[in-house]
Amino acid sequence: MLAPSTRPVVLDPHGAGNACAHCDARSHSVCNAVPDSDIARLAAIATVSHAQPGTTLIQEGDPATHFFNISAGTVRMYKLLPDGRRQITGFAGMGHFLGLAVSDTYAFSAEAIDTVRYCRFSRARVRTLLDDYPAMEKRLLEVASTELVAAQDQMLLLGRKTARERLASFLMTQSRQGVFCHGTRAQFVLPMSRGDIADYLGLTIETVSRTFTKLRSEGFIDIPSATEITIRAPVALEGMATGMG
Amino acid sequence: MLAPSTRPVVLDPHGAGNACAHCDARSHSVCNAVPDSDIARLAAIATVSHAQPGTTLIQEGDPATHFFNISAGTVRMYKLLPDGRRQITGFAGMGHFLGLAVSDTYAFSAEAIDTVRYCRFSRARVRTLLDDYPAMEKRLLEVASTELVAAQDQMLLLGRKTARERLASFLMTQSRQGVFCHGTRAQFVLPMSRGDIADYLGLTIETVSRTFTKLRSEGFIDIPSATEITIRAPVALEGMATGMG
DNA sequence: CGGTCACTTGATCGTCTTCAATACCAGTGG
DNA sequence: CCACTGGTATTGAAGACGATCAAGTGACCG
Numbered sequence: 001m002l003a004p005s006t007r008p009v010v011l012d013p014h015g016a017g018n019a020c021a022h023c024d025a026r027s028h029s030v031c032n033a034v035p036d037s038d039i040a041r042l043a044a045i046a047t048v049s050h051a052q053p054g055t056t057l058i059q060e061g062d063p064a065t066h067f068f069n070i071s072a073g074t075v076r077m078y079k080l081l082p083d084g085r086r087q088i089t090g091f092a093g094m095g096h097f098l099g100l101a102v103s104d105t106y107a108f109s110a111e112a113i114d115t116v117r118y119c120r121f122s123r124a125r126v127r128t129l130l131d132d133y134p135a136m137e138k139r140l141l142e143v144a145s146t147e148l149v150a151a152q153d154q155m156l157l158l159g160r161k162t163a164r165e166r167l168a169s170f171l172m173t174q175s176r177q178g179v180f181c182h183g184t185r186a187q188f189v190l191p192m193s194r195g196d197i198a199d200y201l202g203l204t205i206e207t208v209s210r211t212f213t214k215l216r217s218e219g220f221i222d223i224p225s226a227t228e229i230t231i232r233a234p235v236a237l238e239g240m241a242t243g244m245g
Numbered sequence: 246m247l248a249p250s251t252r253p254v255v256l257d258p259h260g261a262g263n264a265c266a267h268c269d270a271r272s273h274s275v276c277n278a279v280p281d282s283d284i285a286r287l288a289a290i291a292t293v294s295h296a297q298p299g300t301t302l303i304q305e306g307d308p309a310t311h312f313f314n315i316s317a318g319t320v321r322m323y324k325l326l327p328d329g330r331r332q333i334t335g336f337a338g339m340g341h342f343l344g345l346a347v348s349d350t351y352a353f354s355a356e357a358i359d360t361v362r363y364c365r366f367s368r369a370r371v372r373t374l375l376d377d378y379p380a381m382e383k384r385l386l387e388v389a390s391t392e393l394v395a396a397q398d399q400m401l402l403l404g405r406k407t408a409r410e411r412l413a414s415f416l417m418t419q420s421r422q423g424v425f426c427h428g429t430r431a432q433f434v435l436p437m438s439r440g441d442i443a444d445y446l447g448l449t450i451e452t453v454s455r456t457f458t459k460l461r462s463e464g465f466i467d468i469p470s471a472t473e474i475t476i477r478a479p480v481a482l483e484g485m486a487t488g489m490g
Numbered sequence: 491c492g493g494t495c496a497c498t499t500g501a502t503c504g505t506c507t508t509c510a511a512t513a514c515c516a517g518t519g520g
Numbered sequence: 521c522c523a524c525t526g527g528t529a530t531t532g533a534a535g536a537c538g539a540t541c542a543a544g545t546g547a548c549c550g
Contacts, residue, residue, distance in 0.1 A: 079401045081488035087401040100390045107394045137382050144389035145345045149352045151396035156324045156332040158403035159447030163538065194497065202404030207538055209498055226497060226547090243326035408506070439529060449507060454530055471514090471529060 019043050023119075025071035028095025030143060033136035034129075045125040051112040058099065058110035066120050068098040073116030074191040077108050078199065088200040090150065091192065093177065097143050099123075114191050158202045161243065166201040167211045168240035171221065175231050186231045194226075264288050268364075270316035273340025275388060276364075278381035279374075290370040296357040303344065303355035311365050313343040318361030319436040322353050323444065333445040335395065336437065338422065342388050344368075359436050403447045406488065411446040412456045413485035416466065420476050431476045439471075 020043040026032055034042045048071075051057060057068060060079060075092040089108060092098055101107055130137050157166055174188060181187045190197070198208045215221045220237055222230035231237060239245040265288040271277055279287045293316075296302060302313060305324060320337040334353055337343055346352055375382050402411055420430050435442070443453045460466050465482055467475035476482060484490040 079397060081401070081405060083488060085405040085488065087404040089397045089400050100393060102387060102390045102394055108397055131379075134376075134379060134382070137379070137386065141382065141386050141389060142347060144386060144393060145347045148345060148389055148392055148396060149347055151393060151400065152324060152334045152353055154400055155334050155396065155403060156326070158400060159332040159444075160326060160330040199404075204539055205497080206499085206540080210538095213498075243328055243330065450529080451508085451531085452506060455506095458530075 019048050020046060023071060025069070025095045029069050030097050030136060030139040031069065033139040034133055041129065045121055045129065046119045048117070048119050050115060050117045053112055053114050055112045055116075056109065057112065057116075057118070058106050058108070060107065060109040061105050064099065064101040064104055064106045064123065066099060066122055067126055068110070069119045069121070070094060070096045070098065071117045071119060074113045075110050075116055076113050076192065076196055077110045079108050086199045087202070088196060089154070090147075091200070097140070100140070100144055113196065163203055163207050163211050164215075165240055165243055166203065167208065167215065168237045168245070170197065170201060171229060171231065172234070172238055172241045174229070175234070181228065186234065188229055190227050190229060264293050265291060268316060270314070270340045274314050275342050275381060275384040276314065278384040279378055286374065290366055290374065291364045293362070293364050295360060295362045298357055298359050300357045300361075301354065302357065302361075302363070303351050303353070305352065305354040306350050309344065309346040309349055309351045309368065311344060311367055312371055313355070314364045314366070315339060315341045315343065316362045316364060319358045320355050320361055321358055321437065321441055322355045324353050331444045332447070333441060334399070335392075336445070342385070345385070345389055358441065408448055408452050408456050409459075410485055410488055411448065412453065412460065413482045413490070415442065415446060416474060416476065417479070417483055417486045419474070420479070431479065433474055435472050435474060
């Protein structure tokens, strides 16, 4: 039952009608560069699908034929070394845009972590759309620049921070972007496994687990269940994350 | 005499005339998106300068007022932690474009490693130029995407590669992009110090030095002087860099 | 209940870091 | 020409942080 289907399910195969007009992720995404009046044009080239946990959306090295826009769920982007070592370069949630590539092949892979709903756009068709909506091109540049800044932060983390600082950074980022419980930013759900966190932070599962336990025993966080986190000392954690704790 | 001047020297303060038309870095840069016929418009907003080794071009956190285009020399981009730990996020050489930022402040610092010649553009003026040359906007998106791919590679390196693999990756990249001696890609100059290399690869100076020595003693490279490298076994090094050696 | 899977915890190991000394090179002045 | 100096690179010995190997726990599910 939980066996990941290898092919994503297409919900709106012809991109017909008002999928974009009623998209609750639109305001979070590049799509809002297209005005309401022309939203049908966007919908015409979009294919809405969803993917079960573990499904591969993008395979590194495959021809880069499509763009993706995540409307619900979480995706992990990663690169592999031949012997299986994995580096997760980022997690993409609601509104996130995927598939920017210079060459004609994808530079990374992307998999659904939980159940993911997303739109798929043919690159070629997007290109023609871009000519009519320079605002969208600007938004793409913004997206790329934002990613770039995040990537630089991650390089600092991977190259120079301790395990403790990495976990603190990760938790503070999650508490800003994450899925919240009980309406407070202090309590949220981690959609990804310990293995995903480890591969994102350049650590092992064991170190992630041990460091979580340590942070809890020191009173900085609480861990109601393996997938839930409560931030108890946000200021202290923020200091830790920026290398001052 | 070698004391770095804190303020860069302006060579062409009014951006007058044909600075861009005769720029030998133009074909390598985003500037070639502006057609020859309109090159004067580009030149009008450019300020050509040069900077001595150690000069700061961009300070993290400062208002992001300008873009930069490197026409000669090498720049290091980096981020610091409060206690002085440094992560170099990249080196920028001829034709490289600097200063993409989402927020209104720079997300990283940039310093000249050797003597650097560069053009400076006001962001505001570039923005107006972009409206007339959508091709330039596309080029910027290309630049950002390229950087992003490079950043993802670097995350893989920092998070998952061994010291040996990091050095091999670094050397192979340099042998593609670097300054060559004797007309062969196999022999090149490293403009940056061991400390820069260490902070780029997430290692210490000592580990970089030791690993260089080991690679030499094993016959993979030669080190005529501290700043020169000769690749003796490119295929083996490439394998090592990609995690297969 | 037995099985699986993810997570946690413990003990040992190894790579890279840290601390420290030495070598090297270019520039300067005796 | 050679000692002196400051900076950078190399080399050596000891230590630490995180990895690895291994066992144990708990949740979920058939």
